[in-house]
Amino acid sequence: MAVVERELDVFRMEKHRAFQERFLPLAEAAVEKIQEKLSRGDEVQILVTNHGSLRETERCIARRHILEVLESGYAIEYQGRCGRTMNALLLGYVKIGKGEYRPLHVAVSIDEGANTVYIKTAYDPRSRRWQWDENFERRILFQQ
Template identity: 35%
Template sequence: MQAGRVIWRAHVLRRMIERGVGRSDVLGAVIAGDAIEDYPEDSPYPSALVLGFVEGRPLHVVLSFDESADDTYIITVYEPSLDKFELDFKTRRTP
């Protein structure tokens, strides 16, 4: 994550409440985590999917970057499902 502002979208704040995830959990997952997918063509800014662990709990965080303003937007956060991801929580299962 870049050193500029962190902007929390309304969507992610709703999802965090629903999923029992705090801001410190999200920031910890992003700072200690790894980008596992990049979406350079996303609009209006490139985005990425980050996998991080908070007290052993895997979290996926989708964020985007506005490099010109040095802003990071937190888009959504969820606990990855083993229905959709392998045991490493990085690799998507094939249908």
């Protein structure tokens, strides 16, 4: 049984890596466009979903840290499309003290046509350390 589960994990990881190699550039481009608009001061609507707002409070994540990741973080996963929006997972390191930084993952949906970003959720990837590589940039294990 353990051998079958391990083979399934390896298959899922390889499938995920191939998917990311193919589609991550789309997420990177969408995030860069939004970041350029934000840096120029163009109007970009940033909305937080109810789920995102709840998790932000439960996980003690400051809204300014989420916005900081949106402004200066980078896409680490393409998570698909839903109609006009592209879903991506961003990683950024936010300052929490003198010389101290915290990794932060922020899941977003980007509607480039409407210049709108939906913040779906945010979390500290250290809470799922087993799921990520040492830099929290690449998923290495999947939940069953």
